[in-house]
Amino acid sequence: MLRKLDYGEADRIFTFLTRSHGKLGAIAKGVRRQESKLGPSLELYGHVDLLLAKGRGELDVVAQVARVPGYRIEGDVELMAHAALIAELAERVCEDRHPIDGVYELVVSSLDELSRETDPRRASAWFLMSALDLLGYAPQLASCASCERPLTARAAPFSAEAGGFLCERCALPSMEPVPLAAIKVLRLMASGDRETYRRLKLDSALMNSIDGVLQAQLEYHMDRRLKSLAFLNSMR
Ligand SMILES: [Zn+2]
Numbered sequence: 001m002l003r004k005l006d007y008g009e010a011d012r013i014f015t016f017l018t019r020s021h022g023k024l025g026a027i028a029k030g031v032r033r034q035e036s037k038l039g040p041s042l043e044l045y046g047h048v049d050l051l052l053a054k055g056r057g058e059l060d061v062v063a064q065v066a067r068v069p070g071y072r073i074e075g076d077v078e079l080m081a082h083a084a085l086i087a088e089l090a091e092r093v094c095e096d097r098h099p100i101d102g103v104y105e106l107v108v109s110s111l112d113e114l115s116r117e118t119d120p121r122r123a124s125a126w127f128l129m130s131a132l133d134l135l136g137y138a139p140q141l142a143s144c145a146s147c148e149r150p151l152t153a154r155a156a157p158f159s160a161e162a163g164g165f166l167c168e169r170c171a172l173p174s175m176e177p178v179p180l181a182a183i184k185v186l187r188l189m190a191s192g193d194r195e196t197y198r199r200l201k202l203d204s205a206l207m208n209s210i211d212g213v214l215q216a217q218l219e220y221h222m223d224r225r226l227k228s229l230a231f232l233n234s235m236r
Contacts, residue, residue, distance in 0.1 A: 001046050002087040006032065013059065014042065016050065017090050017107055022099040026052055028062040041065045045073045045083040045111060071115035079114060081235060082124040084228040086110050089131055092222065102134050121207050124232075126197060128214040129189040137221045139213065140164025141187045155179050158213045160220035182209035 002023070003015040010032045017023050031039045041048055042065060051064035073083045090107045094100055110127035117123040132138050143150050145164030156165040157175035165183065166175070185206065188197055202210070215229060 001042065001044060001048065002091050004042070004044055010036075012042070014062070015091060016048075017087075017094065017104055018050070018099070019104045020099060021097050022103075023091060023094040024052075024060060024097055025058065026050075026060040026062050027055065028065075031062075038062055038065050041067045043067075043072070043074055045080075045087060047071065047108060047111070071112040073111060073115050078235065079120050081228065081232050082114055082120045083111060085124060085226065085232060086114070086127055088226055088228045089218075092226070093131075093135060100134075106130055106134060119202070119207075121211065122197075122202060125207070125210050125214060126189060126194065128211075128218060129186070132214065132217055132221075133190070135221070137163075137217060138190060139186070139217050141183065141190055144170055146170040151183075153180060156183065158216060160216040163217075178209050178213060179206070181206055182213065185210055186213060 001014055002017050005013045007013045007027065010030045011027055012031045013025060013027050015023060015025055028036075028038045028042060030036050031042060033039075042062075047068040047070060049066045049068055050062065052060040053063040055061045073079055086107055090103060094103060106127070110123060110130070113126065114120055114123040129138075139145075139158070140163050141151075143164075144167035145159060145162035146166055147170050149167050149169070151165055151167055154168075155177035156167065157171045157177050158165050159175070165178070171177070185197075185200060185202065188200070215233075219225065219229070
């Protein structure tokens with residue numbers, strides 16, 4: 001579930017991301033009443049098995065819901081903030097009732113990883129890299145994004161406008177270089193080697209550099225700013 005909104009006296013409207021129908025809105029009637037059978041299973045960002053009935057308007061009606069055993073995201077403010085980013089991005093890229101290949105799977109696996117990761121920023125960064133790749137916005141990491149010469153093993157500035165890192169000839173002196181260690185981690189992420197990524201030691205300075213690149217790339221391609229990203233950054 002991506003989002004919830006209180007409606008009327010005891011109802012709630014939910015936005016769900018589904019495997020086969022993409023994003024859709026559904027109303028759960030009476031769900032805010034204590035005796036509601038639906039209520040306990042409908043946690044924000046939860047993974048649920050849904051049975052929907054046709055409603056009168058645009059919205060479906062939640063007829064039955066069961067929590068899918070597995071991850072649980074709740075309580076922790078930082079965890080919720082990272083989950084909000086995953087949900088906001090999914091909601092932004094999906095149109096109503098129109099599935100996009102890979103988005104559902106990416107969201108479920110990212111929330112699952114987030115719930116198990118001791119440092120939520122790691123899971124969040126992996127999600128951003130995968131999402132960029134899925135949307136066709138993967139940053140260029142091996143050669144200069146301007147002149148295409150292979151990058152040498154050194155720090156290099158990142159340009160979201162160019163779509164990647166710049167070699168020493170193309171970089172402007174005013175550009176802040178990204179440390180080589182961060183570029184190496186980004187390359188590992190782009191290769192999809194999650195097992196090795198999980199074992200990397202990433203201190204917060206390195207995480208900041210990695211996040212900086214991924215966020216710059218993402219924001220460049222989004223027409224509006226992501227609210228959850230601004231919130232996450234304000235927490236730090
Ligand atoms: Zn160049």
